Amino acid sequence: MKQAFDLTGKVAVVTGGSRGIGKGIAIGLAEAGANIVLVQRSNDTSTQEEIKALGVRCEIIHCDLINLEDVKQVIPNAIETMGSVDILVNNAGIQRRSPAVDFSEQDWDDVLTVNLKAVWILCQQAGRHMVKRKSGKIINIASLISFQGGILVPAYAAAKGAVGQLTKALANEWASQGVNVNAIVPGYIATEMNTALIEDPVRSRQILERIPAGRWGNPDDFKGPAVFLASDASNYIHGHLLVVDGGWLGR
Numbered sequence: 453m454k455q456a457f458d459l460t461g462k463v464a465v466v467t468g469g470s471r472g473i474g475k476g477i478a479i480g481l482a483e484a485g486a487n488i489v490l491v492q493r494s495n496d497t498s499t500q501e502e503i504k505a506l507g508v509r510c511e512i513i514h515c516d517l518i519n520l521e522d523v524k525q526v527i528p529n530a531i532e533t534m535g536s537v538d539i540l541v542n543n544a545g546i547q548r549r550s551p552a553v554d555f556s557e558q559d560w561d562d563v564l565t566v567n568l569k570a571v572w573i574l575c576q577q578a579g580r581h582m583v584k585r586k587s588g589k590i591i592n593i594a595s596l597i598s599f600q601g602g603i604l605v606p607a608y609a610a611a612k613g614a615v616g617q618l619t620k621a622l623a624n625e626w627a628s629q630g631v632n633v634n635a636i637v638p639g640y641i642a643t644e645m646n647t648a649l650i651e652d653p654v655r656s657r658q659i660l661e662r663i664p665a666g667r668w669g670n671p672d673d674f675k676g677p678a679v680f681l682a683s684d685a686s687n688y689i690h691g692h693l694l695v696v697d698g699g700w701l702g703r
């Protein structure tokens with residue numbers, strides 16, 4: 453069974469691995485043996501260094517995912533650099549909070565571009581490569597806000613709802629082609645994205661009280677689910693939204 457989870461020699465492209473959930477996932481995939489391509493906009497090399505210390509290859513492709521022409525170069529560059537792309541994790545995402553009546557068009561466009569259109573482009577580009585090879589794993593990072601409306605996050609809710617549907621649409625097309633498309637749905641995870649919630653004593657307490665596991669999630673909680681969905685262990689799983697939320701949704 454250990455072999456089913458082994459990613460030795462696979463190439464995984466992970467967006468937004470500089471910190472948070474993406475960093476946890478990139479390190480988890482590397483711990484399972486995968487070589488990693490980090491897609492990031494910053495020059496920070498701390499994740500790359502941690503991954504290289506595990507004895508696998510790790511390259512950085514610099515890309516600000518708001519620039520869609522640059523996004524289109526990511527998968528071709530990764531294939532040229534690494535020889536192939538076996539796993540794509542669309543993790544990078546942004547949040548903008550504001551009452552809907554005040555929500556700016558710029559914030560709407562930014563969130564829909566990074567959280568949805570860049571995801572679509574990367575899925576399409578990786579899918580073309582994977583369908584041709586009859587093999588590949590795509591993992592999109594959705595959200596509880598793929599199922600719920602959230603509060604003060606209309607653009608994020610629209611984008612993450614769409615990421616859930618895109619995951620199912622692509623799975624329907626590519627399941628018969630040897631390509632698995634699934635999503636991970638994080639619950640409330642203590643990362644920079646949630647600084648506003650964590651620093652709000654009322655919201656922070658309300659959220660914690662509703663989590664059956666009794667704690668916020670952390671980036672390491674995503675290593676196992678990501679390795680599972682990236683590996684042969686999940687070969688018959690298609691279009692699934694795997695909720696990793698300490699039990700929040702079932703409460």
Ligand code: NDP
Nearest residue numbers: 468470471472473516517543544545595638641643644645
């Ligand atoms: P963080 O804010 O901690 O990290 C976001 C990551 O995305 C960073 O690596 C950031 O890079 C990268 N990123 C953001 N914008 C861009 C861009 N334009 N181009 C390239 N990279 C970019 O967020 P989380 O780790 O919390 O979130 C990761 C994913 O999980 C997101 O898709 C988020 O929506 C989702 N999620 C998170 C939840 C949570 O509770 N935290 C709950 C549900 C879903 P940089 O360092 O350059 O800013």
